[in-house]
Amino acid sequence: AQTVTQSQPEMSVQEAETVTLSCTYDTSESDYYLFWYKQPPSRQMILVIRQEAYKQQNATENRFSVNFQKAAKSFSLKISDSQLGDAAMYFCAGNNAGNMLTFGGGTRLMVKP
Amino acid sequence: EAGVVQSPRYKIIEKKQPVAFWCNPISGHNTLYWYRQNLGQGPELLIRYENEEAVDDSQLPKDRFSAERLKGVDSTLKIQPAELGDSAVYLCASSYLAVNEQFFGPGTRLTVL
Numbered sequence: 001a002q003t004v005t006q007s008q009p010e011m012s013v014q015e016a017e018t019v020t021l022s023c024t025y026d027t028s029e030s031d032y033y034l035f036w037y038k039q040p041p042s043r044q045m046i047l048v049i050r051q052e053a054y055k056q057q058n059a060t061e062n063r064f065s066v067n068f069q070k071a072a073k074s075f076s077l078k079i080s081d082s083q084l085g086d087a088a089m090y091f092c093a094g095n096n097a098g099n100m101l102t103f104g105g106g107t108r109l110m111v112k113p
Numbered sequence: 114e115a116g117v118v119q120s121p122r123y124k125i126i127e128k129k130q131p132v133a134f135w136c137n138p139i140s141g142h143n144t145l146y147w148y149r150q151n152l153g154q155g156p157e158l159l160i161r162y163e164n165e166e167a168v169d170d171s172q173l174p175k176d177r178f179s180a181e182r183l184k185g186v187d188s189t190l191k192i193q194p195a196e197l198g199d200s201a202v203y204l205c206a207s208s209y210l211a212v213n214e215q216f217f218g219p220g221t222r223l224t225v226l
Contacts, residue, residue, distance in 0.1 A: 004155075043202060045156070045217035091155050098169055099212055100146070103155030 002027050004092050006104035013082045014112050020067075021077045021107050023092030029053075032094055034068065035101070036077045039089040048090070051075065079109075087111045115139070117218035119205050125224045131193035134221045138186070138207030145182060146215060147190050148204040156204055162188065195225045 003026045013019035025034065036048040051059045051068050058066050063083075067076045079086055092104040118137040126132050138145050143164050148156035159178070160170040164185035173180065177196070182188040192199055202222050206215040 043204075043220045043222070045204065045206075047214055050214070093155070098161060099144070099208065099215070100158045100161055100169060101148075101156070101215065103157070106153070106155050 002029075002094075002096070002102060004094055004102050004104040006092055006107050008107045009105075010108045010110065012110045012112060013079070015082055015084060017082055018078060018080045019082055019109065021079075021090050021092075021109065023075045023077070023104055025073050025075060025092070025094050027073075027094060027096070029096055032096065034066075034075045035093045035095075036064070036066070037091045037093060037103075038086075039091060039106075041088075045091070049077065082111050084111050084113060117205055117207055117216055119203075119218035119221055121221055122219060123222050123224075125226065126195055128197055128225050129194040131191065132195050132223060133189055133191045134203050134205075134223075136188045136190070136205030136218060138188070138205070139216055142207035142209050142216070143185065144208045144210060145188050146206040146208075147180060147188070148206065150202040150204055150220070152201070159190070192223075195223075197225050199223060200225045 005024045032053045035050045038046045038048050049059050049061045049064050058068050063080045065078045089106045091106045093101045095101050120135050145162040147159040150156040160173045160180050162182045165182050180190045202220040204220045205218045208215045
C-alpha cells in the first residue's frame, strides 16, 4: 500500500472485552497484502494477522480477526477477550509489488485489569 | 530457529560521529530490509536487499547513509556523520523471497547528542 492511516492514536479496553482498531489505506497495486503488527515495549515487531486482498473471506487468528472492506479501503482489527499481554503499539501495514511495507502511524492499546 | 539478530541494542553518540548497525537475518532468508522508526511513528523502509544486491534504496539518504550486505547474509547500515535528526530505532527484517512474511529483529535505538 502506498498510504496507510490509523486515526486512533490510543485505545483502551477492559480485560476480557472486545476492541476494534481502525485502519484505512490507499494503493495503486492490484494484488497486495495487508497486515497488523504488534510492537511491545521490547520493540520487536510481531505479525498478528494478514489478509490477502483478493480473498473476500476475512482472516482470523484465534482471538484476532479483521474486517476487510476492499471497496472502502478499510482494514480493521478486532481483538476479542482482551488480555493484559495484548497491551502494545499496533501498526497496520500494506505491501507493494516488492513486498516493501508501508506502515500507519500506530495505535497504542491499553488493557485495563 | 534463531530470529533476526541485531546489534547493538542501544547506541549513544555525539553528532558528527560515525555509527554502524549490524544485522544477521534468519538462516536461508535471501531478502533483507532496513527500516527506520522515529519516535511515535511507524517504521519507514530505507533499503531492501535481495541476496547481496540492493534492489530498492530510493529512501536511503545517500549523502550520509550507506549499507552493504556482503555474501548475501549479514548486513551493515552506516551513518557518517550522524545528525541529531538521525535519532531513531533502526529495524532489520528478513524474509524468504520478497513475497513472504517479514520477520523483524529487536532493533537498535540510536540517540545522537
